[in-house]
Amino acid sequence: MKSKDVRNNFLEFFKNKSHTIVSSAPMVIKDDPTLMFTNAGMNQFKEYFLGNGTPKSPRITDTQKCLRVSGKHNDLEEVGKDTYHHTMFEMLGNWSFGDYFKKEAIAWAWELLTEVYKIDKDILYVTVFEGNEAEGIPVDQEALNLWKEIIPEDRIIFGNKKDNFWEMGDQGPCGPSSEIHVDIRSAEEKAKVSGRELVNQDHPLVVEIWNLVFIQFNRKADGSLEKLPQQHVDTGMGFERLCMVLQDVKSNYDTDVFTPLIKEIEKITGTTYGNDEQVNIAVRVIADHIRAVAFAIADGQLPGNTGAGYVIRRILRRAIRYGFTFLNQKEPFISKLVGSLTDQMGEAFPELKSQRNLIENVIREEENSFLRTLDQGLVLLDQIVKETEGKTVSGKKAFELYDTYGFPIDLTALILEEQGLNLDEKEFEKELQKQKNRSRNASKVTSGDWEIVSEVENKGFIGYDHLDAEVKITRYRKVESKKEGELYQIVLDQTPFYPEGGGQIGDKGFLQSPDGEKVSVVDTRKENNLIIHLVKKLPKDVSVFFKAVVNSTERTKTAANHSATHLLHQGLRKILGTHVEQKGSMVQTDYLRFDFSHFSKVASEELKEVEDFVNARISENIPLVDRRAIPYQEAIESGAIALFGEKYGDTVRAVNFGESTELCGGTHVANTGDIWYFKIISEGAVAAGIRRIEAITSDAAKAYFTEQAEAYQEVKAVLKNAKDPVKAISNLQEENNELKKQIEVLLREKAKNLKGDLKNEIQEINGINFLAKKVDLDAGGIRDLSFQLGDEFDNLFLLFGTEQNGKALLSCFISKDLAKEKDLHAGKVVKDLGKYIQGGGGGQPFYATAGGRNPEGLNEALQKAIEFVK
RNA sequence: GGGGGAUUAGCUCAGCUGGCUAGAGCGUUUGGCUGGCAGCCAAAAGGUCAUCGGUUCGACUCCGAUAUUCUCCA
Numbered sequence: 001m002k003s004k005d006v007r008n009n010f011l012e013f014f015k016n017k018s019h020t021i022v023s024s025a026p027m028v029i030k031d032d033p034t035l036m037f038t039n040a041g042m043n044q045f046k047e048y049f050l051g052n053g054t055p056k057s058p059r060i061t062d063t064q065k066c067l068r069v070s071g072k073h074n075d076l077e078e079v080g081k082d083t084y085h086h087t088m089f090e091m092l093g094n095w096s097f098g099d100y101f102k103k104e105a106i107a108w109a110w111e112l113l114t115e116v117y118k119i120d121k122d123i124l125y126v127t128v129f130e131g132n133e134a135e136g137i138p139v140d141q142e143a144l145n146l147w148k149e150i151i152p153e154d155r156i157i158f159g160n161k162k163d164n165f166w167e168m169g170d171q172g173p174c175g176p177s178s179e180i181h182v183d184i185r186s187a188e189e190k191a192k193v194s195g196r197e198l199v200n201q202d203h204p205l206v207v208e209i210w211n212l213v214f215i216q217f218n219r220k221a222d223g224s225l226e227k228l229p230q231q232h233v234d235t236g237m238g239f240e241r242l243c244m245v246l247q248d249v250k251s252n253y254d255t256d257v258f259t260p261l262i263k264e265i266e267k268i269t270g271t272t273y274g275n276d277e278q279v280n281i282a283v284r285v286i287a288d289h290i291r292a293v294a295f296a297i298a299d300g301q302l303p304g305n306t307g308a309g310y311v312i313r314r315i316l317r318r319a320i321r322y323g324f325t326f327l328n329q330k331e332p333f334i335s336k337l338v339g340s341l342t343d344q345m346g347e348a349f350p351e352l353k354s355q356r357n358l359i360e361n362v363i364r365e366e367e368n369s370f371l372r373t374l375d376q377g378l379v380l381l382d383q384i385v386k387e388t389e390g391k392t393v394s395g396k397k398a399f400e401l402y403d404t405y406g407f408p409i410d411l412t413a414l415i416l417e418e419q420g421l422n423l424d425e426k427e428f429e430k431e432l433q434k435q436k437n438r439s440r441n442a443s444k445v446t447s448g449d450w451e452i453v454s455e456v457e458n459k460g461f462i463g464y465d466h467l468d469a470e471v472k473i474t475r476y477r478k479v480e481s482k483k484e485g486e487l488y489q490i491v492l493d494q495t496p497f498y499p500e501g502g503g504q505i506g507d508k509g510f511l512q513s514p515d516g517e518k519v520s521v522v523d524t525r526k527e528n529n530l531i532i533h534l535v536k537k538l539p540k541d542v543s544v545f546f547k548a549v550v551n552s553t554e555r556t557k558t559a560a561n562h563s564a565t566h567l568l569h570q571g572l573r574k575i576l577g578t579h580v581e582q583k584g585s586m587v588q589t590d591y592l593r594f595d596f597s598h599f600s601k602v603a604s605e606e607l608k609e610v611e612d613f614v615n616a617r618i619s620e621n622i623p624l625v626d627r628r629a630i631p632y633q634e635a636i637e638s639g640a641i642a643l644f645g646e647k648y649g650d651t652v653r654a655v656n657f658g659e660s661t662e663l664c665g666g667t668h669v670a671n672t673g674d675i676w677y678f679k680i681i682s683e684g685a686v687a688a689g690i691r692r693i694e695a696i697t698s699d700a701a702k703a704y705f706t707e708q709a710e711a712y713q714e715v716k717a718v719l720k721n722a723k724d725p726v727k728a729i730s731n732l733q734e735e736n737n738e739l740k741k742q743i744e745v746l747l748r749e750k751a752k753n754l755k756g757d758l759k760n761e762i763q764e765i766n767g768i769n770f771l772a773k774k775v776d777l778d779a780g781g782i783r784d785l786s787f788q789l790g791d792e793f794d795n796l797f798l799l800f801g802t803e804q805n806g807k808a809l810l811s812c813f814i815s816k817d818l819a820k821e822k823d824l825h826a827g828k829v830v831k832d833l834g835k836y837i838q839g840g841g842g843g844q845p846f847y848a849t850a851g852g853r854n855p856e857g858l859n860e861a862l863q864k865a866i867e868f869v870k
Numbered sequence: 871g872g873g874g875g876a877u878u879a880g881c882u883c884a885g886c887u888g889g890c891u892a893g894a895g896c897g898u899u900u901g902g903c904u905g906g907c908a909g910c911c912a913a914a915a916g917g918u919c920a921u922c923g924g925u926u927c928g929a930c931u932c933c934g935a936u937a938u939u940c941u942c943c944a
Contacts, residue, residue: 305941306871373941399942404875406941432943435873439944442872481871779928783891807927827889839927843889850889851927 014061037067041093047529058099080285083251088292090239098230129176130158140176175215210237221449264340282326289319298351332367361689377407395427445481459494499526503585509550561592570660571613614678621673625656772799772865786813799865801858808837836861
């Protein structure tokens, strides 16, 4: 069965069981602080399990693109070494939200596997949660009984809390799970050891394919469990593994999900998959990682050095590293695989197709920069090796190479090994651990349980129409972090406060109780579909009605920036072309930032055109057309631009200003005229193929122009109100250059004259040409003079003194030969004489200077100089 | 968010412990030679040593802040 059919059959099967098919959520997560990437099929439904939202249907099915780089069964460093772990994978799932439970979930899973996919019943095993006394959770008897009716008891295995009890995190919904495993070993192998022995033993051919989770508890902050009012089913089946079973191969990488990619890698690198284990690992690593990276970029996540971007960079660099070391690829090659990947998966995931150019560019650029890092690291490592005494290279040094210069540690180890050296790995680990602890401590957040204040219906955000409202606190909790200290998160029954999202920052303002107490709201965010208000202290009485007031001046400025962002987007597409796509946006109170795909620098004329375009729309006074809830399809058909990597519901909000239509949740001005004026401040690159524009509007633009005008007036005033200041300045510059040259000439002449005079004053003492004299030159002049005299006289000993800004300066020149011969050292001379001018100095044997704060002592110092040549 | 680096000529970099005439290679310009493979030879131009502040008689060098950038960790 082709992988495409495997996917379709799954979705069709559950559709026939009254499930609604939904599309995969983006792999990159935006409004959940505990998670960077979708790492399981359930992520996009988390809010439903938490009770913060209602699903559109109680039964849902989908295939979800997931990314896992850490966790109990997957560590990035392990991917590729075996045949069944991946960073990116697809998870097929079916869901029940308070609808059916264990009975149906188990029966349908069995039906699909054995009747649709026609997997031999005799190679399947199932696991059931054994219970945990310490936590007072009983055996999952219900699941056990259900399985007993379907499968012989000797193929049911009890699993412990680690394997068969699923938790989302330290807190929240959880419950027992039941896994289905499959044994695809040869008959011979099966005869030797029973598959039962190998379940959950990390055997590559006895693997878990489906996990059925029965969510029935809620874990509280103190660790205790309470029963949930509604029970849910959450299942996940690994798509790649399922394909392996159905295509009768022994490795995920031998399924048609991977073979086209592997063939392409063989072609590009001139290697063969299957002969050499190191090559095999490298090929698998690359085949796996290119998928993860390409999908992430398509979802809008570029490689970077913080957060999610850093994870993507690490994955990509790992692939480059394996290619570099084991496939001997010293030039960018991974970007060349994007075409093949797109051909293969572009149909199921159209974002790959439309983002293909960008994906290629970004990967190529990243490859180039990492190859440079490797080059630099090789040089540094060479140096470390040279400095190493004995056979063991310091772990601290290796850590520095890794931490500061980004040179991969396994490459260090490999190179050292080739040179017959070894690495102090313990020391390295110690350093790494230290660094990890530092980071962890700095970003630790502890949160308490939610305190429920009142159970009123949550009406959510009302801030499009209101900037203040009468509200009630529904719940609150305390959170503590090193950075922000102690804060309270408050949820209201309705709120005018806009939560940070869609690039727009969260509103600020205050809550006021009837007795006049004001609590200021420092920020507003969204977490799992709840709007959270951050306050420094709780009001005295949380149960009363409050007046919630948004800081309207800030909100107005932010709205102007947001609306201007839409017009900017429209203008860029109009003037640069429709390849321009939003790649990031930041709407703040005092400025806006817009990142977009574009292949080259935006010329200043183009910027001007864009600016003019936006300002033309502003002066047209176009009113806002705000359609709050229209069907997604309708919005798209009316020309709205949907962003890749955004999760949209069935109904969306469309924001129009004339021709500009965007799907947007942010706050806007009622009329473009309110933006007042739009001014681009800067344009630059953020990554390969991505440009960034920063701009200001309204008050900020006014302030900007005022400032510019003032600065201009000042310049003009300084130039005595010159008619053409630019010309006046360039005249000055020219004149200045001319004068500089003349001064140089004059100084040279002066020095020449001085030199002539001084030449006559040089006296011979003991065969040494000696002169000690006070001169009127600066340090540089003295230096030039000294060296010029040095060229003309052999055996020269010079000591010059001068006074500069009330400070004394001594400078001593001794011909190199003379210094050697008589064992003289100019540095010592000036240091010694420095005591007369209350200072010190030094230099090298033939030239040295000293300074001091007592010019009175200069004469004495000059008189004593003769002692050195006597 | 936390840590560690880097910022010196148009480019790639050297300049170790404060005093070194601030350098190299490539590139540029000029002149000369030359039938090739980065042609050869000679000369020149090009630097507020990222910015601001501090320590010091003296800072490219030490300290602090800022900016930009690389990198590791979360």
